[in-house]
Amino acid sequence: MSPQRQGTNSETAIGDGVGLAAHIAAVARLRRDYRALPPDAPVRLAKPTSNLFRFREPTGAPALDVSAFAGVISIDPVERLADVGGMTTYEDLVAATLPHGLMPTVVPQLRTITLGGAVTGMGIESSSFRNGLPHEAVQEMEILTGSGDIVTATRDNAHSDLFHGFPNSYGTLGYGLRLRIALEPVSPYVHLRHLRFHSAAEAMDALARICADRSHDGRPVDFVDGVAFSRDELYLTVARFTDRAPRLSDYTGRDIYYRSIQRNADRGSGDHLTVHDYLWRWDTDWFWCSRAFGVQHPLVRPLWPRSLKRSDVYRRLVAWDRRTAFSRLLDHYRGHRPREPLIQDIEVGVERGAEFLDFFHDEIGMTPVWMCPLRLSEPRGAAPDLDGHVWPLYPLENDRLYVNFGFWGLVDMKPGQRRAHHNRRIEERVAELGGHKSLYSDSFYTEDEFWRLYNGSAYAGLKETYDPQGRLLDLYAKCVRNG
Secondary structure (H helix, E strand, O other), rough: OOOOOOOOOOOOOOOOOOHHHHHHHHHHHHHHHHHHHHOOOEEEEOOOOOOEEOOOOOOOOOOOEEEHHHOEEEOOOOOOOEEEEEEOOOOHHHHHHHHEEEOOOOOOOOOOOHHHHHOOOOOOOOHHHHHHHHHHHHEEEEEEEEOOOOOEEEOOOOOOHHHHOOOOOOOOEEEEEEEEEEEEOOEEEEEEEEEEEEEHHHHHHHHHHHHHHOOOOEEEOOOEEEEEEEEOOEEEEEEEEOOOOOOOOOOOOOOOOHHHHHHOOOOOOOOEEEHHHHOOOOOOOOOOOHHHHHHOOOOOOHHHHHHOOHHHHHHHHHHHHHOHHEEEHHHHHHOOOOOOEEEEEEEEEHHHHHHHHHHHHHHHOOOOOOEEOOOOOOOOOOOOOOOOOOOOOOOOOOOEEEEEEEEEOOOOOOOOOOHHHHHHHHHHHHHOOOEEEOEOOOOOOOOHHHHHHHOOOHHHHHHHHOOOOOOOHHHHHHOOOOO
C-alpha cells in the first residue's frame, strides 16, 4: 500500500473516525473476512444503496461488510488530491470537497453513486467533454482482488494492467477500497444557457463545435449536456462557473429542472444555480422519472417532502415494484398492453448521433432523451499494449467525441414482439453505429457478441491474473446472465 502522503500541513482529515489508521485497520478486517468465506460461496457486498438496474432475488449468501470504506480519508487542497474509500457516495464526497473550493473532475448525476461504483462501472456528466470519465481522475487504486490479495495499482507500476482494466469490470476482478483522485477548482455559482435546435443534425453539429472550442458566443464553457424532447425540439445546455449570480433558481421544491430548460431557452440572462445545486440538478427528479410516481403533479408536489425528492428513494420504489409486479398486474387488469422496461445509456460518435436519434424516434418513441458529450482525456499510448486501448474493457477511441444518450422508462409491446424487443434493437443499432452500451442495467447479448464488444481477450488475461480461482463472477455472467 502507498497511502496518502504524510507530514504536509495542507492535508486535512475528513469525517468522524475516517482517516488513514482507521482505513488500514478496515483493510485488514476485510481481507480476513474475505479469506474466511467458503471457497465455493458467492462473494457479495453488503451495500445500503445501489444504482444498478439488474435486480436479482436475495440469495441468503454471506455478504462482506464494506461500510468502513464509506468515507473521505483525506484531502490535499494544495495538490488537489483526495484519498477516498471506494464505497463513498458522491454526495458525501462533494460535501467534503466543496468547502475547499474543489470538486471531483466528473460528478455523476445521482447522489448515491459511489466512487468505486463509478470507476469499476461507468459514470458520466456534463464535464465529460473536457475531463472524460470518472476513472480518468484516479491516480492510484487499492484493490481487493478476486484472489484475496490487496494490491495498489497505478498507471505505471507492476499492476498497471489492473489499473487500466478495472473500469467496466463491475466488481468481477476485485473491489476498490481506496482511490486517490484528482480534484478541480470551482466557483460558487454556475451560469446556464439553454440553446434550442430543430433537428438532431443541427444539434449534433453545434455540440461538436462547442466541445471543440470549449466556448460558445465567445464565452467559455465548463459544462455541456442536453435534452431531446421530440424529433424537432432539442436543447443543449452550456454552462460555466461564475463568481456572481444576480438571482438563484431552486429546483428542489415546486419547480422542476428539466421543465425549466424549455421555459428558459429564450431568456438572454440565462439561469443561475449554486455549484452544489447544479451538481445535483438531475437527482431531485431522477431526471424526469419522478413523474411515474406522481411527484410532478401540481397537487402532489407540495406534499412530497424535499428530503424524499431523491433518486435513491425513487429507485427503492422501482425495486419494490419489480419484486411485487404491482404495475404489471395493474396494467393487466386495466387491459393495457404489456410494457418493456428500457433503462439504458449508450454512446455513439457525435457524427453518428443524429442517425441514432432518428432510429430511436422511429422505432422506440420514448422521450425525453438525455444527451451528454464525452471525450477520453487520457492520451493515446498512455497504457501498456492492451489491444490498442487505454481502457480495454470499454474500448472507446481516444481522439473521438462521443455522445451519451440516456433513456429510462417503459415502452409498449406490440403483439408478436420478441422478449426484450426494444432493448435488443438498441443493442443491435448501437453496434452498427460503432458505439457501446453501459452495463449497469439489463443486457441481452449473446456470449460471442458480448466478448467481441467488451474485449474478451484482454478481460480473460486480467481474470487469470487477479482471480485465477474464479471466486468472483465473470463479466458476462454478472452483466447479462445477472448472476
